[in-house]
Amino acid sequence: MIDDKLNLAEIEGGITAPGSFLAAGINAGVKSGSIKKDIAVIYSPNETTTAGVFTLNKVAAAPVQWSRARVAQGKARAIVVNSGNANACTGEEGLANAEKMAVWTADALGIAKEEVLVCSTGVIGVQLPMDIMEKGIATACTIISPQGGHDAAEAIMTTDTYAKEVAIEMFIDGKRIVIGGMAKGSGMIHPNMATMLGFITTNVKIAPVLLQEALFNAADQSFNMITVDGDTSTNDTLLALADGSSGLAIVEEGHNYDEFRKALNYVCTRLAKMLAADGEGASHFLEVQVINASSKNYAKLAAKSVAASSLVKAAFFGQDANWGRIICAVGYSGADFDPQLVDIDLQSKAGSEPVMRSGAGLTFDEERAATILAEKEVKVLIDLHNGHYDATAWGCDLTYDYVKINGDYRT
């Protein structure tokens, strides 16, 4: 797939796509009896610029506390991740264990423990099986390779049904720029998502403050549009490492930085949409676009409110054109708008059906609406006719399987 406007092309390889990064994903047995891969290591032989976005939850897991302090220094060389155990609410022992993960990774790779970022995802409140972690980390560090991206993407999964990875290449000043990324599932997406982990690698050289700003902005219009600000888990983390191996250096704002930002947004949005589509038990992928709002914030609030509404989500599961729940969710979103001006359309590749005009419901063709909603990917278009700001949020429907998965996750 080529995006002409962005002048970039998707390529294979996930987080090892830049070529200069090594990775591995192995089964260590973090979750007793499971044969699923559960430890991932990403390593940069080169020095990097590092940026991160972390959970706003007051209860931050031990690895978040460790990694937040390391990112503040801005010079990581490796990331170690385990699934199967979140190392959250684990007290002093948990903090010590997060540090041990960094130490073992650093020792195996011959770097300093301060250069290792740590992420965990899984059950809360249980201490990590440290003998298994030690062996697993050592093994993973032994087999890291430029082809290990996909294994790493598999190793970070929890209830995800498939690995999420994407990579792009583009040319700036004649240099081949690559951005690779992988992410793991957001569980129910909203209102209180399971852990979201995201990892970005790139071969640009970039000033730390610029990378941090670009990553923060990319997260804001991608991962944050499948959840609600503040409603984050104890472990949510998005990390980016830039190693400069492309030869391109972005040291100030301007054209090159803009191109990089657009590409980073693209990668993060692709990953975020994959997370939404793979929401626990989801049978439909929902895109909610709000246009012509009177501010960017109102557009975002309205779009997220609709995508997050359990009643809307349940209606899409039932393939029910229940636009009343949609306008209701816009109404309590906190966005300012005039209810008398609102238009709503339901869309999919099967067609487009207007269901509300100027704030009043239309008598529409139920059969045509049902055909549209039977598609796997469905879009809600909401025109507030109140300004010129747009925003898009993504989500999934609410299904029996969601309840099943979350009714018995821990045991």
Place this chain on the structure above:
Amino acid sequence: MIDDKLNLAEIEGGITAPGSFLAAGINAGVKSGSIKKDIAVIYSPNETTTAGVFTLNKVAAAPVQWSRARVAQGKARAIVVNSGNANACTGEEGLANAEKMAVWTADALGIAKEEVLVCSTGVIGVQLPMDIMEKGIATACTIISPQGGHDAAEAIMTTDTYAKEVAIEMFIDGKRIVIGGMAKGSGMIHPNMATMLGFITTNVKIAPVLLQEALFNAADQSFNMITVDGDTSTNDTLLALADGSSGLAIVEEGHNYDEFRKALNYVCTRLAKMLAADGEGASHFLEVQVINASSKNYAKLAAKSVAASSLVKAAFFGQDANWGRIICAVGYSGADFDPQLVDIDLQSKAGSEPVMRSGAGLTFDEERAATILAEKEVKVLIDLHNGHYDATAWGCDLTYDYVKINGDYRT
């Protein structure tokens, strides 16, 4: 049941318990083919003081717009309610229809249309069947009686599985004070509840500003603790009529007003808990008590966040002692607290099990926890050890049936 501390006793009769109010509930056929009662009328032969609390949703249904304006005048004599159709997003025609409901009720009862409050609940965006409404309202007004409270409570139900009513009597200055109430279901309770309607009748005489204040405060610690402020439907309405027939007049703050407020809080809390227990598809009733918070607002935020968490709700459906999701929901609630100080206990009539102490998970007896969670009514006790403010929220679990009910409600 007698509450000694409050010095009140529950009695029969719902909203007609004061004796001076008349009511009826009939099947008019608002929802084609349904034999369920769907029109309710409450009438006060005496003049009343009137108060109301309405949805904060930007999209307010036509009956809400009508009733809000009437309550501002403070002198209603009747309330007409229909279920089966919300008369929301119905434009000018909907506003005219809400007024017609008031006119027909006023004509039948011989009062002014401005003395009639109107409420609707049901599907959004469909015009009311006005021929059916006209006949139904006329019939209901003909058969209103002092015994009609229960029929009225049945007529306002939508997906509720039973009618919610409560009434109390108490003595103040030798006068027998009665407060009656009825309410209808909040659907999923949160995050975007279906319409909540509540109605209160009482035989005290009370200054309008005091009744409004008392009702607002009662709603804040009852109905608002089973939902989240702002996340209200297009139709949510709580109305109170006080007719003064007891001979007791409350004209200023002081002992008598305090006693009345406590009793009103009791009635509203009883109704709110019934709504939570009857959440769509619910198999467990959840009470979340947060104690020792550093402010009342933080206590409320934390309690509501836990009660509203879909992950917590799904865990209780699975009878899974997943306290990690509980502390996570406290963490993103917006409440300020120290994670290192938090204690959590799971309780029911089968016992009490500490699952977190000082912010770290305990190794607890899974079997005993399972026994506790198997009970229909389960309580989460969260001690923040951070101040001296408490709050309680109520909710229910998230079940397969919730998804089923909401996946196909409109059709």
